[in-house]
Amino acid sequence: MTILILGSGGREHTFAWKTAQSPLCDKLFVAPGNSGTAQIATNVNISVTDFDAIKDLVLKHHIDMVVVGPEDPLVQGVHDFFLNDERLKHVAVIGPQKAAAELEGSKEFAKEFLFRHNIPTAAYQSFNPSNVEDGYKFLETLNPPYVLKADGLAAGKGVLILDDLNEAKAELKNMLVDAKFGDASSKVVIEEFLDGIELSCFVLTDGKHYKILPTAKDYKRIGEGDTGLNTGGMGAVSPVPFATKEFLTKIEEQIVKPTVTGLAKDNLPYKGFIFIGLIKVGDDPKVIEYNVRMGDPETEVVLPRLKTDIVEVFKAIAEERLNEINIEIDERAATTVMLVSGGYPESYEKGKEISGLEHVENSIVFHAGAIEKGEKIVTSGGRVMAITSYGNTYKEAIKKSYQNIDKLHFDKMNYRKDIGFDL
Ligand code: AMP
Ligand code: GLY
Numbered sequence: 001m002t003i004l005i006l007g008s009g010g011r012e013h014t015f016a017w018k019t020a021q022s023p024l025c026d027k028l029f030v031a032p033g034n035s036g037t038a039q040i041a042t043n044v045n046i047s048v049t050d051f052d053a054i055k056d057l058v059l060k061h062h063i064d065m066v067v068v069g070p071e072d073p074l075v076q077g078v079h080d081f082f083l084n085d086e087r088l089k090h091v092a093v094i095g096p097q098k099a100a101a102e103l104e105g106s107k108e109f110a111k112e113f114l115f116r117h118n119i120p121t122a123a124y125q126s127f128n129p130s131n132v133e134d135g136y137k138f139l140e141t142l143n144p145p146y147v148l149k150a151d152g153l154a155a156g157k158g159v160l161i162l163d164d165l166n167e168a169k170a171e172l173k174n175m176l177v178d179a180k181f182g183d184a185s186s187k188v189v190i191e192e193f194l195d196g197i198e199l200s201c202f203v204l205t206d207g208k209h210y211k212i213l214p215t216a217k218d219y220k221r222i223g224e225g226d227t228g229l230n231t232g233g234m235g236a237v238s239p240v241p242f243a244t245k246e247f248l249t250k251i252e253e254q255i256v257k258p259t260v261t262g263l264a265k266d267n268l269p270y271k272g273f274i275f276i277g278l279i280k281v282g283d284d285p286k287v288i289e290y291n292v293r294m295g296d297p298e299t300e301v302v303l304p305r306l307k308t309d310i311v312e313v314f315k316a317i318a319e320e321r322l323n324e325i326n327i328e329i330d331e332r333a334a335t336t337v338m339l340v341s342g343g344y345p346e347s348y349e350k351g352k353e354i355s356g357l358e359h360v361e362n363s364i365v366f367h368a369g370a371i372e373k374g375e376k377i378v379t380s381g382g383r384v385m386a387i388t389s390y391g392n393t394y395k396e397a398i399k400k401s402y403q404n405i406d407k408l409h410f411d412k413m414n415y416r417k418d419i420g421f422d423l
Helices: 010-020 051-060 071-075 078-083 098-105 107-116 129-141 165-176 245-265 299-305 310-318 394-405
Strands: 002-007 027-032 065-068 092-094 124-127 146-150 159-162 188-191 197-205 210-212 221-223 227-230 235-238 272-281 284-291 333-341 364-367 370-373 376-379 383-391
Touching: 002 010, 002 051, 010 027, 010 299, 010 310, 010 364, 010 383, 027 051, 051 078, 065 078, 065 310, 071 078, 071 098, 078 092, 092 310, 098 107, 098 284, 107 124, 107 188, 107 284, 124 129, 129 165, 129 188, 146 165, 159 165, 165 188, 197 245, 197 310, 210 245, 235 299, 235 394, 245 272, 245 284, 299 333, 299 383, 333 394, 383 394
Parallel strands: 002 027, 002 065, 065 092
Antiparallel strands: 124 188, 146 159, 146 188, 197 210, 197 272, 221 227, 235 333, 272 284, 333 383, 364 383, 370 376
16 A cells, blocks of 8 residues: 655654554655654655645555544545545545544534533533623632633644633633634633543544554653643653553543544544543543544554554554454553753754764654754754653653663753653
């Protein structure tokens, strides 16, 4: 098969790494890709949302399958674009159709879905510029901290958690009336604050059947001890040690099953990954959010633990026979640590040469914001590379990642030295 992966992050390098291992994959393209995917696939410099350019690429190279990494093309309807085109509709697309991608594209849509299907989540109400005053009143009925969420996609920045009521009111006005997050905050969801520890559950579905992948925990804050600004994710651990068998059964029964049957009931066509962001409140899981894709850097610890051929899995999803697939998981733990550009998640410099890669042993380096420049590999983004390792325990795995990080260098390189600290 000829396969195309859309995206350019550590997640997509990991997809490419796993896909390239499959005997079913004859030729692999990544658009736009990075310096990591360049070593195992053919990078094509087109944007993930330029559907016409994607179409030309698919037709030119007789591509049989497209695996969509990030949410933007899904929310914009890339899967529907393929289905609605006579010359593309035979191509297998891994990722939900536009109507289902609204689970990530709109927080209000996701909350309505959760309530309609009785899936545990925080209480909420949503507001728009015409009822800001009602929003203030609703805030007055809640206990701090206050959780405000821009309804639409806001590049991971659209959630505010505030301790002070007046500040919460001011921010609500900022979002709704002054368009703090542009169109994304023309509607705002205000939620009950849930106090607990977070984890993520990853589900594959073909719309009828599902398979649960290993859990993972991501470290989102820039600073050690979970302090400072939110990032895309600074490291991850899989499995999550506190997710006991009993807790996983609750997740499956109370959350995964009603999600998959809910998608079918609501006619939301879904062939792809569901990333369920969870919080453990007491002994019970509650849904914080849905994403319609894999997580990054969670992919860098989840896929290395998948022993099954991923292309077999994707084929089964496309053909709606996921029930026939046996998902085999490596018992070892996997951890990853993200190396980031100094200054990230605020402004940072690019084009810094990365050295020491040839000395890495017993870890896998997944490139993210890194590109080839002549013979060199240089930084091109905030999150630069993820160093993944296996171990019998997550502690053993994380030690290997840090040992290898000592051999790597670029100007102003930064990373968290405490991944897994809270487990
Ligand atoms: P989201 O984009 O919905 O995942 O929210 C981003 C982050 O905000 C989550 O990873 C949580 O850490 C936090 N968060 C979101 N909703 C809540 C909530 N209802 N209670 C507590 N924390 C929340
Ligand atoms: N690491 C969080 C995300 O991918 O959304």
